[in-house]
Amino acid sequence: MAKDMHGSTVEFEHVTRSFGTVKALNSFSLTLNPGELVTLLGPSGCGKTTALRILAGIDRDYSGKVEIDGKSMKNVNASQRNIGMVFQAYSLFPNMTASENVQYGLRVRGVDSAKREKRADELLEMVGLSTQANRRPNQLSGGQQQRVALARALAIEPRVLLLDEPLSALDAQVRTTLRDEIRRLQTRLGITTLFVTHDQEEAMAISDRVGVMNHGNLEQIDIPGNLYNKPKSTFVAGFVGLTNRIPALVESKGEVMVLNQILEISEHSESVKKGEEVRALVRPENISVEKSSSSLASTVITKSFLGPMTRVGIDVGMDELIYAEMSSKEAKKLDTGDSVKLHIAAEAVMVESV
Amino acid sequence: MRKYSPLTIISFIFAIVFFLSPLIAASEYSFRGLNGVGHSLINYTWIIHQSGFYNNLAVSLRLAFVTVLLVMVLLVPTVVYLHLGGRKWRRVVEFFCLIPIVIPVVSLAIGAQVAMPKWLQSTSYELCFFYVIVAMPYVYRALDIGLQSIPLQTLVEASQSLGASWFTTLRRVILPAIASAMTGALFITIALTLGEYTLASLLHFRTFPTWVTNVSQENILGAVALSVATLVGAWLILLILAFIPKFKRNRKGVLAHG
Ligand SMILES: Nc1ncnc2c1ncn2[C@@H]1O[C@H](COP(=O)(O)OP(=O)(O)OP(=O)(O)O)[C@@H](O)[C@H]1O
Ligand SMILES: [Mg+2]
Numbered sequence: 001m002a003k004d005m006h007g008s009t010v011e012f013e014h015v016t017r018s019f020g021t022v023k024a025l026n027s028f029s030l031t032l033n034p035g036e037l038v039t040l041l042g043p044s045g046c047g048k049t050t051a052l053r054i055l056a057g058i059d060r061d062y063s064g065k066v067e068i069d070g071k072s073m074k075n076v077n078a079s080q081r082n083i084g085m086v087f088q089a090y091s092l093f094p095n096m097t098a099s100e101n102v103q104y105g106l107r108v109r110g111v112d113s114a115k116r117e118k119r120a121d122e123l124l125e126m127v128g129l130s131t132q133a134n135r136r137p138n139q140l141s142g143g144q145q146q147r148v149a150l151a152r153a154l155a156i157e158p159r160v161l162l163l164d165e166p167l168s169a170l171d172a173q174v175r176t177t178l179r180d181e182i183r184r185l186q187t188r189l190g191i192t193t194l195f196v197t198h199d200q201e202e203a204m205a206i207s208d209r210v211g212v213m214n215h216g217n218l219e220q221i222d223i224p225g226n227l228y229n230k231p232k233s234t235f236v237a238g239f240v241g242l243t244n245r246i247p248a249l250v251e252s253k254g255e256v257m258v259l260n261q262i263l264e265i266s267e268h269s270e271s272v273k274k275g276e277e278v279r280a281l282v283r284p285e286n287i288s289v290e291k292s293s294s295s296l297a298s299t300v301i302t303k304s305f306l307g308p309m310t311r312v313g314i315d316v317g318m319d320e321l322i323y324a325e326m327s328s329k330e331a332k333k334l335d336t337g338d339s340v341k342l343h344i345a346a347e348a349v350m351v352e353s354v
Numbered sequence: 355m356r357k358y359s360p361l362t363i364i365s366f367i368f369a370i371v372f373f374l375s376p377l378i379a380a381s382e383y384s385f386r387g388l389n390g391v392g393h394s395l396i397n398y399t400w401i402i403h404q405s406g407f408y409n410n411l412a413v414s415l416r417l418a419f420v421t422v423l424l425v426m427v428l429l430v431p432t433v434v435y436l437h438l439g440g441r442k443w444r445r446v447v448e449f450f451c452l453i454p455i456v457i458p459v460v461s462l463a464i465g466a467q468v469a470m471p472k473w474l475q476s477t478s479y480e481l482c483f484f485y486v487i488v489a490m491p492y493v494y495r496a497l498d499i500g501l502q503s504i505p506l507q508t509l510v511e512a513s514q515s516l517g518a519s520w521f522t523t524l525r526r527v528i529l530p531a532i533a534s535a536m537t538g539a540l541f542i543t544i545a546l547t548l549g550e551y552t553l554a555s556l557l558h559f560r561t562f563p564t565w566v567t568n569v570s571q572e573n574i575l576g577a578v579a580l581s582v583a584t585l586v587g588a589w590l591i592l593l594i595l596a597f598i599p600k601f602k603r604n605r606k607g608v609l610a611h612g
Binding site: 056057058078079081082083084085087089090091093094095096104105107108109152153156 | 504508511515516517518519526530531533
C-alpha cells in the first residue's frame with residue numbers, strides 16, 4: 001500500500017435536496033482540490049450527512065450538479081463510484097471478521113483470495129489492528145471498529161474518502177488519537193477527503209479547509225485560522241470558538257456601545273440601524289479583567305482552569321455571564337466573588353440583531 | 355450461587371411433573387411389547403412397515419421443501435424492502451400477514467381452492483401455496499425481528515459504496531446477518547408443513563399426517579409410539595438448528611487461526 005493514490009477533484013454545484021418541505025441541502029456548492037481534507041462543520045440537521053450521501057451516490061434524488069474529476073455523477077451508481085465511506089453509526093458487517101470486512105470491497109471486485117488477504121493484513125497493520133484481524137465486530141471496541149471501517153474504506157483505493165462523524169461515538173482520548181491518525185494516513189495517501197463533524201475543535205485540528213454549514217448552505221469555507229479570526233457572518237463567529245453575545249446599543253452608523261465602550265462595527269455584521277438594541281459578539285480572549293473597588297463593578301462568579309488558560313465567568317448584571325479567558329498565571333490574581341472591571345480589547349466587534 | 359425462592363422451586367418442580375409425567379408415561383406405554391406384554395421396539399418398527407410410510411413421508415418432505423423455498427423467496431426480499439425504502443407499506447403488509455391467523459383453515463381451504471388454477475388443483479403441490487399462507491404470519495414476524503436487530507440501512511449503504519451489487523449485498527451481507535432469524539422461520543415452516551392435517555384432509559390429498567391418522571386408527575400403541583417419535587424428532591431438529599451457527603463459527607475460527 002505504499003503506492004500513492006491520486007487525489008481527485010470533487011465539485012458540488014448548486015445541489016439541492018428536499019425532504020418534503022425541509023431543504024436538507026439548499027443550493028450547496030463546494031469544490032475539493034486533489035489531496036485536500038475539507039471538513040464540513042455545522043449544527044445537527046444542517047445537511048452534512050446529506051452532502052456526503054449524495055457524493056457517495058447512496059442518495060441520488062437531488063437537483064444540481066455533482067462531479068468527480070470533471071465527470072458528472074448523474075448516472076453513476078454508488079457501487080460504481082469507487083468512493084470510500086466511513087459511517088456515523090457502526091457499520092461493519094456483523095457476520096464477518098475484521099479481515100473479511102476489509103476484504104469485502106476487493107472480493108466483490110473479484111480479486112483472488114491470496115491477494116485480498118495480503119492487502120487486508122497491510123491495511124489492518126496500518127490502522128494498528130494486526131492482532132485483531134480474526135475478531136468479529138462484536139469483539140472489538142468502538143474505536144477499533146471505526147479503525148476497521150477506515151481500513152475497509154481504504155482497501156478499495158477510493159478516489160475520494162468520506163468520513164461521517166467517525167469519531168462521535170468514541171471517548172475523548174480515543175477521538176484525539178484516532179483523528180490524528182486519520183490525518184496522518186490521509187496526508188500520506190494523498191487522498192481527497194471530505195470529513196464531517198459537529199465538533200469544531202476536531203475540524204480545526206485536522207483540516208486543510210473547514211466549511212461551516214447552516215440550513216443546507218455553506219456559510220463560509222476557509223482555512224481554520226481565518227474562520228476563527230475573520231468570520232464572514234455572525235453565525236460562523238458564533239459557531240466557531242466560544243463567543244460572548246453581549247447586549248449593545250447602536251450609537252451611529254458604524255459604532256456601537258458595548259459595556260460602556262464605544263467600538264466600531266466590523267464588516268460582515270448584520271445590518272443594523274442607529275438606536276437599535278443589538279448583540280455584540282466578543283471572543284473571551286478579547287475581554288480583559290481588572291480588579292476594581294468601584295461599587296458599579298461586576299463580580300467573578302465562576303473560574304475554570306483549562307490548562308495554560310483559565311476561563312472566568314463574570315456577572316455584569318445581565319441574564320448571562322460574560323466569559324473572559326486569560327493565562328492561568330494571570331488568573332491567579334482573581335478569585336470568585338472579586339469585584340472586577342471589564343475592558344474589551346478590540347477595535348471593532350461584530351453585531352447581530354436581537 | 356444464586357438463591358431461588360421456595361416458590362420458584364415449587365413451581366419449577368410442578369412444571370416438570372406436569373410436562374414430563376405424561377411424556378414419560380407415553381414413552382413407557384410406547385415401548386410395550388405385543389398385546390401390551392413386556393417391552394420392545396415393536397410399536398416403533400410397526401409404523402415403518404406399514405405400506406405407504408416412505409411414499410407419504412417423501413411427499414410431505416417434498417411439500418415442506420417447496421413451501422420453505424416459496425415462503426423465503428416471497429418474504430425475505432419483501433421484508434428487506436419494507437425495512438429500507440418501503441417503510442410506508444409496512445402497515446399494509448403486516449395486516450395481510452396477520453390475516454391467515456384469524457381466518458379459519460376451513461374457509462381458507464374452500465375459499466382459496468377456487469382461486470387456484472386447474473392444473474395446480476390436480477397436484478399435491480397445491481398444498482404448498484396454502485402452507486405458504488399459513489406460515490406467513492410466523493415467518494414475517496421472525497424475519498421482521500431479525501432485521502430490526504441489525505442496522506440494515508447502514509450495512510446496505512456500506513456494501514454498495516464498496517462496490518457490491520444489490521444481489522451481492524443480499525447474499526453476502528443481509529442474509530448472513532439474519533441467518534438465525536431465517537433458521538427460526540425455516541423451522542416453523544417445516545414444522546407447520548410436516549404436521550398439517552386439516553388442509554390436506556379437506557382437499558383430499560395424501561400427506562404424511564393424513565396417512566398416519568389413517569393407519570394409526572388400527573393400532574393405538576403404534577399411534578402413541580409415533581407421537582413420541584415425532585416429539586423427539588422435533589427436539590432433535592431444534593437442537594441441530596440451534597447448534598449449526600455455532601458449529602460454523604467455530605470451524606471458521608479454527609481455520610483462520612491455523
Ligand atoms: N430520510 C430523511 N427523511 C426526511 N428528512 C430527512 C431525511 N434525512 C435527512 N432529513 C432531514 O434533512 C436535514 C439534514 O439532515 P442530515 O442528516 O444531513 O443532517 P446532519 O447535518 O448530518 O446532522 P447530524 O449532525 O445530526 O448528523 C434534517 O433536517 C433532517 O431532518
Ligand atoms: Mg449526520
